[in-house]
Amino acid sequence: MRMKRELSKVDPAKKWSGPVREYDLIKELVVAVVVVGLLALTLAALFSSPDEKALTMKSWSQEAPADFVQTTAAELAGTTTSASYGPPYNNNGEGQNIGPINLAKLAGVRIPINPANSFVIEPLKSQSDPTTSAAISRWLGAPAKSQSDWANSYSDALMKDGKALTLADPSGKYGPVPTLVTALFTMAKTGALDGALTTSDTTLPTNFTKPLLFLGDSGTYFPDKASAQHLSGDQWGVMNETGSWPGQSWLWLYSFWYQIEPFKSSGNADILVMSLMGILSMGLLLLPILPVLPRIPYWIPVHRLIWRNWYNKKN
Amino acid sequence: MRSTFIKRKYARSDEKVIGEEYPKYEKFLGNKSESSCPLHHPWTVFGLSRQSFDHYRDDGDIYPRTLYAISQSRRSPGERFEEMSQKISWTGRVRSATLEKFEPEDLLPDHQPAYVASWIYVFGVATLAALVMLIASGLYLTLEGPAWWHTSSVGHYVNSVHLWSVELFFVFMVVHLWGKFWMAAWRGRRLATWVTGCLAFFASIITGFTGYIIQTNFDSQWISTQAKDGFNAMGIGAFFNTLNTGQAILLHVSLLPLILGGIVVWHVILVRRKGVVPPIEVGGE
16 A cells, blocks of 8 residues: 555656566567568468559540540540649639638649640640641630630530540531540550650659549549449548558548538538648647547546556555 | 867866966857847857857856866866867767767666556557568568569569558557557656657658559559549649659658658657656556
8 A cells, every 4th residue: 555655656757766577678679570570471472462453545545435535525625623623733723722721722833734735735746647737736726715615515515425436527616626536536545645645744754643634534434443443432532442452541530521521512622621630630649738638548547457467466 | 169169278277277268268259248139149150049158158257267166176177078068069969968868778678667568568569560561571662663563473472561561550550559548658748759659650641641652553543643632722732743653652762761760760769768658546647
């Protein structure tokens, strides 16, 4: 009892002067590395790891040709997600707000992307076909309203048809758009578009912003592949891995907010969730100096289980 | 300059010589009457305020008496030089703030308080062990390049080891974190230990995320295109482009491991310095 009273007066900030036990730091570390290492090596041998092949413009145009030509026409019409995204790619969209604050606009357009030019016109300039060159010249020489009218008309017609890869234009209301779309489709099928989209800045590409944004605009091909691998947002998205392998399960709370209202249907879901996670992270960081929360370990005595040997010996 | 001054002062032990050199000290230390603006003092250029040195010189005629007192002490010139150097040289300050805070048995202990006897303590060192495996398998992948594991069966196995190491790493780390929460392990001026642990957790999440987007396969394509929206909305995407694989690779294999490694080292040093938190009823609050 006396010992208990004395121990209760111990200042936890001071060096421990009570009873000790033998310990070997280096031995513990070596044993831990060996055991955990063997565990990792065994799990790797037993369960391996997933490696679903990356999608390409070539695979997209071959496996979902209608989706490819529809997306290409929509890029020219400026109706895709990328075309109306806003910062950091362009000024065509507002981005997301939290209250009056728009952080994306404050950061500015630092990765300039004009989808019609970046994804369609610029890659086509590498083609030597005179028909394509004439179509590019006609497109570039036309006023913005004509470009928009041609592309929107053609995009709507393709969407309405659903399966067509090209449409006849006896009245000329689509302008050069059918030629441009068909030329890009042909280029994609050969694999040339993959190279053209990644080598516009350097011949040794490490930046895949353009092909991934273009692929991200896909209406069905990319999202359907993701849904089949349970990677869609409503399937807890980025915390999953392809197949049955464990993914980034530590992102469960981040993914969780996208599953519930008001985040689920909000146009500002990303900035709201990121801000909320930032606040919660700060809460975890500063938990010891927050009210109430640091008292929980005293109210729910899990520590009695952790230190049960010590308490048993004392008692 | 300051070092020269100290050496000169303590190389001589007789009071007479020190007294004769007093005007030189005044030159180095400056004179308060010259300017009241702290920015005019030469030491502020190096981030050292005048106040840092005032306790050596004091005002007016106290300084010679202080020197006299020092010169009369029984300590050898070398000892006095060491003391002075420790207080005013950058190296001395760093040494006293780091190495001299530790006893050898604190850094490499062969005994622990008797209450350090629970399976929960295993998860801290297990997290470090998983980190060792992560670094080892990651270095192997780095040496062979980002495309190697797609075409080589050995590469695929090493990638699998890297994947399972990161899974184990996070499992161990989260259990360790929960354990420390229920132990209220921030008690006894251990707030910095808790904070560095949390920072290591956050840095691990970012490092793990960049690892997932550099797989150069379908998973990395999907994750990077979905995650870009969150970063873009926060204005971060303008600087960290998840679709730029080259940038993500460099972050994952160089900058982020350095940051994470530094935080982990800092965390472990704090654990060793402060010791393991005692049981709640023992240590009070």
